[in-house]
Amino acid sequence: xxxxxxxxxxxxxxxxxxxxxxxxxxxxxxxxxxxxxxxxxxxxxxxxxxxxxxxxxxxxxxxxxxxxxxxxxxxxxxxxxxxxxxxxxxxxxxxxxxxxxxxxxxxxxx
Amino acid sequence: xxxxxxxxxxxxxxxxxxxxxxxxxxxxxxxxxxxxxxxxxxxxxxxxxxxxxxxxxxxxxxxxxxxxxxxxxxxxxxxxxxxxxxxxxxxxxxxxxxxxxxxxxxxxxxxx
Numbered sequence: 001x002x003x004x005x006x007x008x009x010x011x012x013x014x015x016x017x018x019x020x021x022x023x024x025x026x027x028x029x030x031x032x033x034x035x036x037x038x039x040x041x042x043x044x045x046x047x048x049x050x051x052x053x054x055x056x057x058x059x060x061x062x063x064x065x066x067x068x069x070x071x072x073x074x075x076x077x078x079x080x081x082x083x084x085x086x087x088x089x090x091x092x093x094x095x096x097x098x099x100x101x102x103x104x105x106x107x108x109x110x
Numbered sequence: 111x112x113x114x115x116x117x118x119x120x121x122x123x124x125x126x127x128x129x130x131x132x133x134x135x136x137x138x139x140x141x142x143x144x145x146x147x148x149x150x151x152x153x154x155x156x157x158x159x160x161x162x163x164x165x166x167x168x169x170x171x172x173x174x175x176x177x178x179x180x181x182x183x184x185x186x187x188x189x190x191x192x193x194x195x196x197x198x199x200x201x202x203x204x205x206x207x208x209x210x211x212x213x214x215x216x217x218x219x220x221x222x
Contacts (some may be wrong), residue, residue: 034210043200043213044153051208088153092207097168098143102152 003027004091006101014109019076021104023089026070033065033072036088038103044088048074079108112137116201116214123221129188131217133201141204142184143211144168144176146197153200159184191221 005024013019021035032051036044050056050063050072062075072091076083086103093099114135123129133142144156155168157176165176173195175187188195198218202211 032208032210043216044211046210046212049210090210097155097158098207098211100145100153102150 003093003099004089004101006087006089006104008102009105010107011104012107012109013079015079015081017079019079019083019106019108021074021076021087021089021106023072023074023091023101024070025072025089025091025099027091027093027099028067028070030070030091030093032092033063034090034098035061035063035074036090036100037083038086038088040085076106079106081108081110084108114201114203114212114214116199116217118217119215120218121220123191123219125191125193125221127191129191129219131186131188131199131201131219133184133186133214134182135201135203135212135214136182137203137205137212138181139203139205140181141206142178143202143204144174144184144186145200145202146170146195147200147216148197156186156199157184188219191219193221195219196221 035048037047038044048063050065056063060077064073086105088103089101117132140161143158145153154170159178201214204211
């Protein structure tokens, strides 16, 4: 079983809509959760992190965490074409390492 | 400004040759990591280090080695390059795992 699972997509949303990206993880001991954005041909860039159950908002981005369901999500409001990228979910495990999902490809259609 | 740099950006090498990829960070982070990224597999951990003289194997460490003689550098060596090691390699550093990683710009390695 993979430690971190993401729907690979592609996910397409119209400009201005809400994009919803989802991630599940297997290690109940995981403490820290991250979302990275990766443009084609570029390196991953950290955009959000969350440690506690509930929602965390930063501008147009909201991270949501539910440890009981082992589920973390990223909402992007008012999606823009510049948000088109692959989004990687990362989780710290009890082994003191990061585990990455394979990423969800998002396309925002103008 | 502090940064993390990788070199070279692109490299083509022949099967069987030894190759070293460089990673240098100026944040004074103790934690450094090497990943490879392949279609369908995402980011997979090769080796990591939590400080000088500390090195650890990740999930895909066979055929790779690292050494950590100072805080700033974690070079990755492919002892005898194989075609299966054609990939994009990312180095990353972090002050602590709770802070997430900062990635370098990557090295695209082709083994022919």
